[in-house]
Amino acid sequence: MKFTDLFVSRELRFSLGIEEQSGRYYLSIPVANRMADYEEYYEIDRAALERYRVDPAAAEGFLQRCRNREADELLILKPGSDRGVPA
Numbered sequence: 001m002k003f004t005d006l007f008v009s010r011e012l013r014f015s016l017g018i019e020e021q022s023g024r025y026y027l028s029i030p031v032a033n034r035m036a037d038y039e040e041y042y043e044i045d046r047a048a049l050e051r052y053r054v055d056p057a058a059a060e061g062f063l064q065r066c067r068n069r070e071a072d073e074l075l076i077l078k079p080g081s082d083r084g085v086p087a
Helices: 046-054 056-067
Strands: 003-009 014-019 024-032 037-044
Touching: 003 024, 003 046, 003 056, 014 037, 014 046, 014 056, 024 046, 024 056, 037 046, 037 056, 046 056
Parallel strands: none
Antiparallel strands: 003 014, 014 024, 024 037
């Protein structure tokens, strides 16, 4: 998989992009476990990508759901046994 960021919000700590091979859009958040820092990628549709890109604050509710692990069904890559916590 090749994830390409199209937008980054340093203030809200998320990025938006496209997974090149599948064409799926994503919102990613930084996470860390005891071994590494990495990103979790949540699938979103094109409309959400455009909305969050124009108005990053509009993503706050979805970001909170992701950070609380309430949107795990949208994870593009399923986490391993040592899943990180939002960084």
